[in-house]
Amino acid sequence: MTGGYLKGRIRREDIITTAVAVYAEAGYHGSSLREIARRVGITHAGLLYYFPTKESLLAAVLERRDAEDTERERLAVPPGREALAHLVALAEHNVRHPGIVDVYARLAAEAVAADHPAHDYFERHYRMAREYATASFRVLAARGELRAGVDPEHAGLNLVALMDGLQVQWLSDGTAVDLVGALRFYLQDLLTVPLD
Amino acid sequence: MTGGYLKGRIRREDIITTAVAVYAEAGYHGSSLREIARRVGITHAGLLYYFPTKESLLAAVLERRDAEDTERERLAVPPGREALAHLVALAEHNVRHPGIVDVYARLAAEAVAADHPAHDYFERHYRMAREYATASFRVLAARGELRAGVDPEHAGLNLVALMDGLQVQWLSDGTAVDLVGALRFYLQDLLTVPLD
DNA sequence: CCTACCGATCGGTAGG
DNA sequence: CCTACCGATCGGTAGG
Numbered sequence: 325m326t327g328g329y330l331k332g333r334i335r336r337e338d339i340i341t342t343a344v345a346v347y348a349e350a351g352y353h354g355s356s357l358r359e360i361a362r363r364v365g366i367t368h369a370g371l372l373y374y375f376p377t378k379e380s381l382l383a384a385v386l387e388r389r390d391a392e393d394t395e396r397e398r399l400a401v402p403p404g405r406e407a408l409a410h411l412v413a414l415a416e417h418n419v420r421h422p423g424i425v426d427v428y429a430r431l432a433a434e435a436v437a438a439d440h441p442a443h444d445y446f447e448r449h450y451r452m453a454r455e456y457a458t459a460s461f462r463v464l465a466a467r468g469e470l471r472a473g474v475d476p477e478h479a480g481l482n483l484v485a486l487m488d489g490l491q492v493q494w495l496s497d498g499t500a501v502d503l504v505g506a507l508r509f510y511l512q513d514l515l516t517v518p519l520d
Numbered sequence: 521m522t523g524g525y526l527k528g529r530i531r532r533e534d535i536i537t538t539a540v541a542v543y544a545e546a547g548y549h550g551s552s553l554r555e556i557a558r559r560v561g562i563t564h565a566g567l568l569y570y571f572p573t574k575e576s577l578l579a580a581v582l583e584r585r586d587a588e589d590t591e592r593e594r595l596a597v598p599p600g601r602e603a604l605a606h607l608v609a610l611a612e613h614n615v616r617h618p619g620i621v622d623v624y625a626r627l628a629a630e631a632v633a634a635d636h637p638a639h640d641y642f643e644r645h646y647r648m649a650r651e652y653a654t655a656s657f658r659v660l661a662a663r664g665e666l667r668a669g670v671d672p673e674h675a676g677l678n679l680v681a682l683m684d685g686l687q688v689q690w691l692s693d694g695t696a697v698d699l700v701g702a703l704r705f706y707l708q709d710l711l712t713v714p715l716d
Numbered sequence: 717c718c719t720a721c722c723g724a725t726c727g728g729t730a731g732g
Numbered sequence: 733c734c735t736a737c738c739g740a741t742c743g744g745t746a747g748g
Contacts, residue, residue, distance in 0.1 A: 335733095349633060350549070350633075351547065351549065351629075351630060353546070353547065353549060353550040354549040354550070356725075356726065356727085357726085357727065357728090358725080358726080358727090366733070366734085367733080367734060367735085368726095368727080368728090369728085369729085369733080369734065369735080369736090370733045370734065371733095372727085372728070372729090373733055373734095374733090376728090377727080377728080378726095378727065378728090426632065429629055429632065430629050430630065430632070432629070432688055432692075433547075433625055433626050433628070433629030433630070433688060434547060434626065434629070435692070436622065436625065436626070436688060436691035436692050437545060437546075443692070446692055447692050447693045450689050450692055450693065450696075451693070451696060454689075454696075473709065474709065475705060478701070478702050478705040478706075481686075481689070481697065481698075481702050482682060482686075482702055482705070482706055484685070484689065485681075485682050485684075485685030485686040485688075485689055485702070486678055486681050486682050486685055487685065488681075488684070488685035488688055488689075489680065489681030489682055489683065489684035489685030489686075489688075490677075490678075490681040490685075492628055492629060492632060492681075492684055492685075493646050493650075493677070493680065493681055493684075495632035496628075496631070496632050496639070496642055496643050496646055497643045497646065497647070500646075500647060500650075501677065502677075505674070506674050506677050506678055506681070509671060509674040509678070510674075510678055513669065513670065531717095552741075552742065552743085553742085553743065553744090554741080554742080554743090562717070562718085563717080563718060563719085564742095564743080564744090565717080565718065565719080565720090565744085565745085566717045566718065567717095568743085568744070568745090569717055569718095570717090572744090573743080573744080574742095574743065574744090
């Protein structure tokens with residue numbers, strides 16, 4: 325009777341995917357379980373059968389993102405020039421999928437509040453992103469591929485901040501902001517060798 | 521009988537100041553007129569006597585910010601090296617007043633949604649900020665004070681994005697992020713003369 | 717500015 | 733998974 329389990333797993337994934345879309349439109353606090361459930365085609369009480377609280381659904385959304393990110397980035401490419409090039413590729417991917425960008429830009433801003441249920445997640449997320457970026461610049465510096473005077477720590481922090489900030493402006497007005505071009509310019513300007 | 525008008529004006533300002541604080545904690549959609557009114561010491565119906573809708577209060581908050589910014593920045597310093605140095609000073613000021621940073625980081629993220637009441641405000645705000653930054657880099661370039669190969673347009677967009685992104689990380693975890701140092705590093709690295 | 721109220725919506729629970 | 737419900741809260745209005 326694994327059929328029952330399979331159906332439940334598919335339904336759970338369906339709910340998470342729908343939640344991502346609704347969070348993108350309304351933020352976490354602005355989203356309702358009833359709206360998410362309606363799009364899935366069940367009642368909000370039915371949704372609570374799968375996720376017992378609103379917060380537990382948010383946790384599941386963030387866990388999925390972590391799983392995807394870990395698979396795509398951290399394990400796939402060690403810190404270095406290639407990792408930075410991959411980051412540009414990720415930005416290109418995101419530009420073609422605005423929904424993904426939207427959710428995390430909104431959640432990150434909501435979660436600066438210390439009592440937000442996703443606060444710890446984003447604090448950890450940012451710390452790891454900074455360390456990964458900084459490590460990449462250190463590798464470049466050791467190979468003499470980093471322009472003289474560039475501090476890996478500052479460059480790493482600024483890279484993560486830049487990606488976030490570009491996303492907000494690009495979401496606000498996509499026609500006025502060349503997200504990928506600006507990111508590529510920032511990175512190439514720091515290197516003494518071609519980025520890719 | 522201007523006393524009545526004066527009292528009303530003071531009360532209005534009081535409501536706006538309180539709204540800024542509540543928006544910082546809960547965002548715009550997460551804030552309630554009742555909570556803002558409670559802190560002011562009136563009922564939510566009383567608040568609606570001064571601001572007939574929730575949205576009209578948000579508009580008043582943004583208008584005040586515009587007035588402050590215009591006075592402090594646009595008119596005071598023409599685009600150029602000094603304008604960039606002033607931007608660092610503004611960041612130093614903001615770091616000492618986290619509440620201000622908090623509201624606008626939250627609102628900007630909420631307002632990427634096209635139907636958000638502050639959407640147009642932020643679209644305009646970002647466009648003007650980009651133009652001001654870009655103009656500053658153009659002035660530097662004309663004087664030979666911009667490092668070779670630096671595109672003023674990219675540098676301007678990236679400066680605005682960087683400030684936004686740094687603010688979110690700094691709000692998330694103030695102990696781990698040197699906002700002013702990172703901003704100063706970014707700017708100094710683009711110039712061939714001392715920033716200040 | 718207040719009291720008193722409206723319809724709508726929220727997250728969550730009981731019981732099946 | 734659903735029906736039916738709970739207490740709480742929301743923005744806004746009437747009438748003073």
